[in-house]
Amino acid sequence: MLETTLYVDEADRVDGVGDLDRVVDTGAQVQETPEALLEQMDESSGARRVVSLAELRHDMVYAGPSSYPLYEYKRTGGGDEPVATDDVTDRIGGAELADRAAAVGVDAGVVNPTLNLGLSEVNNDRFAVELASAYNDWLLSELDDQPDLAGNAVVAPQHPDRAAEEIDRLADEDDIVGVQLPASGLLPPPGHRQYAPLYEAAETHDLPVAMKSTVGNKSFGQQYWWAQSFAEDFVYQHAFVQMRNLTSVLFEGVPERYDIEFVVQGAGVGFVPFLTYRLDDHYLELGYEIPALTKLPSAYLSESFYWSTYPLVQPGDETPYVAAMVDTVGPENVMFASDLPHGVTDVPETVVDRLAPALDADEMAAVMGGNAERVYDL
Amino acid sequence: MARSVERDRLTSLEEVDVVVDADAHAQASWDDIRAHLDDGHERFERFFETSPAPGTEMNLYHSPTPTYLYEDMQGGEEETAGLYDDAKLAETSAVAERIGVDAGVVNPTLILNLNFVRERDYAVAIMQGYNDWLVSELAEYDNLVGNLVVAPHDPRRSAEEVERLADEDDIAGVQLLGTALLPPAGHTCYEPIYEAAAANDLPVSMHTSGAGMKPFPEQSFWAETYAEDHVTQHPFAHMVNVSSLLLGGVPERFPGLTFVFQEAGIGYVPYLLRRLDTAYHELGPEVPALPDPPSEYVADSFYWCTQPLGHTAETPRHLAWLVELVGPGNVMFAADAPHPDFDTPEELFDRVRAHFGAEAVEAMMGKNAMDVYDIA
Amino acid sequence: MTERYPVADAEELSEDGSRVIAEIKGQEIAVFRHRGEYYALANYCVHQAGPLCEGALSGDIDTGDDGWDWVYDDEEKYIVCPWHGWMFDITTGRSPKDERYAVPTYDVEVEDGTVYAVR
Numbered sequence: 001m002l003e004t005t006l007y008v009d010e011a012d013r014v015d016g017v018g019d020l021d022r023v024v025d026t027g028a029q030v031q032e033t034p035e036a037l038l039e040q041m042d043e044s045s046g047a048r049r050v051v052s053l054a055e056l057r058h059d060m061v062y063a064g065p066s067s068y069p070l071y072e073y074k075r076t077g078g079g080d081e082p083v084a085t086d087d088v089t090d091r092i093g094g095a096e097l098a099d100r101a102a103a104v105g106v107d108a109g110v111v112n113p114t115l116n117l118g119l120s121e122v123n124n125d126r127f128a129v130e131l132a133s134a135y136n137d138w139l140l141s142e143l144d145d146q147p148d149l150a151g152n153a154v155v156a157p158q159h160p161d162r163a164a165e166e167i168d169r170l171a172d173e174d175d176i177v178g179v180q181l182p183a184s185g186l187l188p189p190p191g192h193r194q195y196a197p198l199y200e201a202a203e204t205h206d207l208p209v210a211m212k213s214t215v216g217n218k219s220f221g222q223q224y225w226w227a228q229s230f231a232e233d234f235v236y237q238h239a240f241v242q243m244r245n246l247t248s249v250l251f252e253g254v255p256e257r258y259d260i261e262f263v264v265q266g267a268g269v270g271f272v273p274f275l276t277y278r279l280d281d282h283y284l285e286l287g288y289e290i291p292a293l294t295k296l297p298s299a300y301l302s303e304s305f306y307w308s309t310y311p312l313v314q315p316g317d318e319t320p321y322v323a324a325m326v327d328t329v330g331p332e333n334v335m336f337a338s339d340l341p342h343g344v345t346d347v348p349e350t351v352v353d354r355l356a357p358a359l360d361a362d363e364m365a366a367v368m369g370g371n372a373e374r375v376y377d378l
Numbered sequence: 379m380a381r382s383v384e385r386d387r388l389t390s391l392e393e394v395d396v397v398v399d400a401d402a403h404a405q406a407s408w409d410d411i412r413a414h415l416d417d418g419h420e421r422f423e424r425f426f427e428t429s430p431a432p433g434t435e436m437n438l439y440h441s442p443t444p445t446y447l448y449e450d451m452q453g454g455e456e457e458t459a460g461l462y463d464d465a466k467l468a469e470t471s472a473v474a475e476r477i478g479v480d481a482g483v484v485n486p487t488l489i490l491n492l493n494f495v496r497e498r499d500y501a502v503a504i505m506q507g508y509n510d511w512l513v514s515e516l517a518e519y520d521n522l523v524g525n526l527v528v529a530p531h532d533p534r535r536s537a538e539e540v541e542r543l544a545d546e547d548d549i550a551g552v553q554l555l556g557t558a559l560l561p562p563a564g565h566t567c568y569e570p571i572y573e574a575a576a577a578n579d580l581p582v583s584m585h586t587s588g589a590g591m592k593p594f595p596e597q598s599f600w601a602e603t604y605a606e607d608h609v610t611q612h613p614f615a616h617m618v619n620v621s622s623l624l625l626g627g628v629p630e631r632f633p634g635l636t637f638v639f640q641e642a643g644i645g646y647v648p649y650l651l652r653r654l655d656t657a658y659h660e661l662g663p664e665v666p667a668l669p670d671p672p673s674e675y676v677a678d679s680f681y682w683c684t685q686p687l688g689h690t691a692e693t694p695r696h697l698a699w700l701v702e703l704v705g706p707g708n709v710m711f712a713a714d715a716p717h718p719d720f721d722t723p724e725e726l727f728d729r730v731r732a733h734f735g736a737e738a739v740e741a742m743m744g745k746n747a748m749d750v751y752d753i754a
Numbered sequence: 755m756t757e758r759y760p761v762a763d764a765e766e767l768s769e770d771g772s773r774v775i776a777e778i779k780g781q782e783i784a785v786f787r788h789r790g791e792y793y794a795l796a797n798y799c800v801h802q803a804g805p806l807c808e809g810a811l812s813g814d815i816d817t818g819d820d821g822w823d824w825v826y827d828d829e830e831k832y833i834v835c836p837w838h839g840w841m842f843d844i845t846t847g848r849s850p851k852d853e854r855y856a857v858p859t860y861d862v863e864v865e866d867g868t869v870y871a872v873r
Contacts (some may be wrong), residue, residue, distance in 0.1 A: 001698070001702050001733050001734065002699055002702050002703070005695050005698075005699070005733070006699070187600065188600045189600055191602075191606075192600075192602075193822055226560065226561050226562055226618075226622075228564070228565075228622070228625070228626060229625060229661070229664040229665065230661060230664060231625055231657040231658070231660075231661040231664045231665055232621045232622060232625050232657075234653075234657050234661065235617070235621045235625075235650070235653045235654055235657050236614070236617040236618060236621055236650070236653070239617070239646075239649065239653075240610070240614055240617070243609070243610050243613070243614075244610050247606050247609045247610055248600075248601075248602075248606060251602075251603060251605055251606045251609075252602065252606075253817065253821060253822075256821070257821045268649070270648060270649035270652065271646065271649045273645055273688075273691070273696060273700070274613070274643070274645025274646045274649065274688070274700075275609075275645075276688075276690075277643075277645060277686075277687075277688025277689070277690060277691060278609045278613075278643075278645070278686075278688065279609060280688070280689065280690035281686055281688060281689055281690070281719070282605045282608060282609050283605070283851060283852075284689070284690075284801070284838075284839075284840050284849070284851055284852070284855075285446075285718075285719060285838050285839045285840065286446070286603070286604065286605040286608075286839065287814075287839075287841060287850075287851040288447065288812075288814065288815045288841075289443055289603040289604065289605055289815070290603065290605055291814075291815045291816045291817045291824055291825075292817050292821065292822070293851075295851075295852050295853075296690060296851070296852045296854075298690055299852070311656070313652040313653070313655070313656050314652075314655065314656045314659045314660065316655065316659065316671075317652055317655070319702075319703055321648055321652060321703055324699045324703065325648075325649075328691075328692075328696045328699065446839065447839075689801060689802075718837075718838065718839065719838060720837075720838075721802070722802045722803065724802070724803070725802060
């Protein structure tokens with residue numbers, strides 16, 4: 001049944017990734033090291049003094065032990081065959097990332113941080129603000145010689161006024177094409193009024209806001225407790241963060257008040273139809289407590305929200321699940337993302353192969369690059 | 379591509395043999411429950427009589443804003459009973475008949491928050507009082523059966539409760555409430571419950587609660603409205619419990635045991651199952667309890683209730699795809715009668731009838747539930 | 755070809771907020787009085803076919819000028835379906851939550867103390 005109603009005529013499909021003019025990756029990541037960040041901080045900064053003494057340790061600067069070493073350990077040391085060759089603490093700058101992207105057939109990319117995806121979990125607001133600026137300065141220096149890479153400037157949600165100033169400071173840089181509001185650990189959730197300055201600045205400078213999730217969050221959601229294994233946490237953490245954040249963003253009226261495009265990263269696409277129906281149903285049944293919206297949540301989602309393909313599911317799924325979800329969400333709202341350089345990566349070829357039967361050539365071009373070029377104004 | 383038109387497509391709900399609401403609800407009041415208490419629960423009785431607000435003092439439930447205000451909007455000439463009112467099963471039965479449901483599997487309403495009760499003995503008292511009330515009520519309705527409720531606070535006495543009532547004709551399963559279940563459902567502490575259910579050939583249903591889940595997983599804080607809370611609470615609880623059950627190996631240890639997940643719809647299921655399989659393949663050494671991928675156990679013994687299905691899908695096809703990806707053999711229609719976000723049978727039937735054969739549609743609308751709950 | 759059908763004596767609808775529900779050729783139509791005017795719509799919710807017009811009349815909560823405060827507009831022109839709480843403006847038939855959702859409306863005429871629905 002799925003095949004007959006989902007698939008397009010073979011004549012309309014692309015044969016493979018070779019048919020595409022340009023592949024844009026919206027989810028590659030550089031890896032900034034603590035040393036690189038500290039170098040960017042002003043010697044006279046008190047925050048730098050404390051953070052440097054703590055060597056940016058997760059248990060001292062962030063809300064608690066990082067999930068990253070755990071994550072990489074599990075992927076490299078847990079099984080017989082290592083699936084990642086890098087340590088998450090290795091420095092991967094612009095040149096290295098550009099090489100790896102080119103090697104898998106990516107023509108251009110919008111990069112995100114690695115360490116600073118945990119920025120929302122930094123306990124001390126001063127540290128968070130300084131870490132964001134330090135990362136952004138490091139990023140700019142890394143992107144200088146990379147014509148095919150641009151980046152999202154990361155902002156510290158702990159201090160929305162300073163986040164807005166950071167956006168003002170960087171918006172005119174050619175290599176800054178968006179804002180990264182790290183999705184995991186956001187407290188309060190991103191629909192809260194305290195984030196108004198941040199959204200106003202993004203709107204003023206016409207920059208999309210990307211929100212990428214990670215695992216092992218302690219300060220928000222709390223699901224981390226009682227997960228008996230990393231595997232358990234990994235299954236639901238990303239979707240929880242995104243669903244919780246997006247419900248807040250929608251029901252508190254952010255897309256009604258601001259003309260901003262959002263890029264949602266880290267949880268894939270499969271949860272989106274479900275969330276969309278749930279948001280709509282609640283709006284129609286409990287609309288009296290959602291006065292900030294003037295139309296269905298699904299209408300805002302299709303107008304200004306974009307969903308990263310990463311992660312697809314592992315090989316072995318014999319159903320056209322990914323294609324069905326992308327088709328349901330709408331190819332015009334989906335963006336290819338690789339998660340390079342991390343262990344399990346969705347390379348363009350894999351994504352194209354999965355989606356090819358269900359998308360016509362125009363839709364495929366949009367997913368693999370066109371949408372990102374438009375939203376990020378590349 | 380044109381859809382192939384097959385001869386065995388149903389066109390009208392009237393052609394469906396039996397429509398079963400796999401998640402109907404009983405409206406027991408506190409007075410109903412206390413009236414059925416056995417001896418030995420005097421302390422609970424005393425608490426109830428002396429506390430100024432026993433229901434709220436006893437449990438941790440809290441909603442950011444009031445729940446479903448319109449449900450109390452009794453306009454026109456009809457006086458409808460609200461949630462928690464003393465309507466017993468009469469309202470459930472009346473709503474079922476009105477919307478075209480032939481039979482129902484009854485779950486609680488007030489007691490959906492049993493896991494929020496802090497004190498173990500109170501939870502046990504409520505379990506016993508509710509279950510005896512339920513058995514007495516069900517005797518009056520030929521087309522309703524029910525799930526007995528267990529108190530996860532005390533798995534041993536819960537197992538005894540299963541043994542005590544398993545032979546009642548109208549008891550069709552065990553309700554292990556999913557929200558605020560701490561630790562999550564895969565923990566070894568629940569084995570007495572699973573053993574008792576398996577020994578008595580009763581499926582375990584897990585129903586979630588809509589808001590205010592402070593004990594677990596805590597998203598309740600910072601939700602500014604009931605709506606905001608309710609969107610995520612139901613699927614989150616199921617996703618945690620299903621992950622815990624599967625990665626913890628429960629279906630491997632209890633191969634004959636069936637699980638039914640209620641009140642969060644089915645849209646999250648394809649996503650969850652594929653993430654579980656991904657975790658299984660990528661992180662296998664952490665999941666030694668399972669010799670096979672999670673999806674295989676799910677196909678054998680997990681069932682998913684459709685309500686709320688999702689009304690605003692761009693085309694019915696999108697919902698049919700979700701059904702296909704979950705597996706029509708594992709889908710059960712649920713109305714949620716008489717709760718204020720109920721689905722009529724048409725909500726599901728109209729979306730699937732053109733895409734599935736008659737047998738598959740009959741299964742979803744009622745036959746799967748009849749098999750699992752052994753409804754004659 | 756439209757026809758008009760008597761649904762009530764005007765006296766039955768003498769106060770704002772009053773209503774009658776009449777059956778016209780197998781279809782239930784409600785007539786409401788609101789601010790001295792009459793409005794007719796189908797007693798049928800487009801969501802799940804609930805008896806829309808048996809619900810309560812209500813105002814609606816909106817946001818204030820800052821887009822954040824909640825403001826209650828107490829003009830009770832919204833009929834709230836008793837089944838799932840979907841709201842419709844009785845003067846237009848449209849959902850204030852999303853205008854794409856609407857229930858059928860009918861013209862109302864009053865003559866010699868009788869209220870007629872036109873369909």
